[in-house]
Amino acid sequence: DAGVTQSPTHLIKTRGQHVTLRCSPISGHKSVSWYQQVLGQGPQFIFQYYEKEERGRGNFPDRFSARQFPNYSSELNVNALLLGDSALYLCASSLTLGTPNTGELFFGEGSRLTVL
Amino acid sequence: GQNIDQPTEMTATEGAIVQINCTYQTSGFNGLFWYQQHAGEAPTFLSYNVLDGLEEKGRFSSFLSRSKGYSYLLLKELQMKDSASYLCAVNPRGGGYQKVTFGIGTKLQVIP
Numbered sequence: 516d517a518g519v520t521q522s523p524t525h526l527i528k529t530r531g532q533h534v535t536l537r538c539s540p541i542s543g544h545k546s547v548s549w550y551q552q553v554l555g556q557g558p559q560f561i562f563q564y565y566e567k568e569e570r571g572r573g574n575f576p577d578r579f580s581a582r583q584f585p586n587y588s589s590e591l592n593v594n595a596l597l598l599g600d601s602a603l604y605l606c607a608s609s610l611t612l613g614t615p616n617t618g619e620l621f622f623g624e625g626s627r628l629t630v631l
Numbered sequence: 632g633q634n635i636d637q638p639t640e641m642t643a644t645e646g647a648i649v650q651i652n653c654t655y656q657t658s659g660f661n662g663l664f665w666y667q668q669h670a671g672e673a674p675t676f677l678s679y680n681v682l683d684g685l686e687e688k689g690r691f692s693s694f695l696s697r698s699k700g701y702s703y704l705l706l707k708e709l710q711m712k713d714s715a716s717y718l719c720a721v722n723p724r725g726g727g728y729q730k731v732t733f734g735i736g737t738k739l740q741v742i743p
Contacts, residue, residue: 555735557720557733557734557735573730619679620664620676620731621676622666622674623673
């Protein structure tokens with residue numbers, strides 16, 4: 516079975532541009548979360564989508580947006596890119612929203628964004 | 632909110648045992664994850680503790696004390712391939728969504 520797939524794997528943008536990152540969750544998983552990982556830090560929560568609705572948002576500016584499609588795949592959009600947006604963007608899928616006894620996140624390989 | 636502390640770096644010898652500690656403060660708690668992340672790769676799941684106590688899975692064990700806000704990951708019979716970052720992450724309760732909060736990660740270097 517395919518795991519979480521993300522595209523593109525690497526990309527370079529310049530300040531002020533926008534970027535769209537894509538994620539396909541594990542088959543049967545309805546929840547997709549996005550995380551930003553800056554070099555040397557742990558992943559930081561950006562969004563969680565479940566059943567095509569935004570269910571949670573981290574401390575990121577409105578330049579960051581996302582959506583989930585009927586097939587549960589997801590896109591992360593970042594507008595007006597800044598140098599500080601350079602990071603590894605990780606998509607994670609899980610079966611449900613996460614209950615006390617479940618909720619393992621399965622991560623994709625990530626999209627490494629460099630902003631020049 | 633959540634606050635997670637873990638050492639930034641550790642070094643251990645091949646074949647030895649190493650313990651990576653994690654302390655956390657959180658307003659709501661469902662469980663604690665440990666993930667392994669090799670350089671340039673995605674995090675991979677190691678363990679998830681919900682109840683107090685030790686859970687063993689092969690060479691890796693994870694311990695949780697909810698009352699103390701403390702966890703550790705124990706790696707036995709270290710191998711060179713265990714050189715990686717180990718991320719402690721809290722699965723919080725409430726809010727209707729799953730905002731898993733990660734620590735900074737402990738970079739473990741295994742030396743011959």
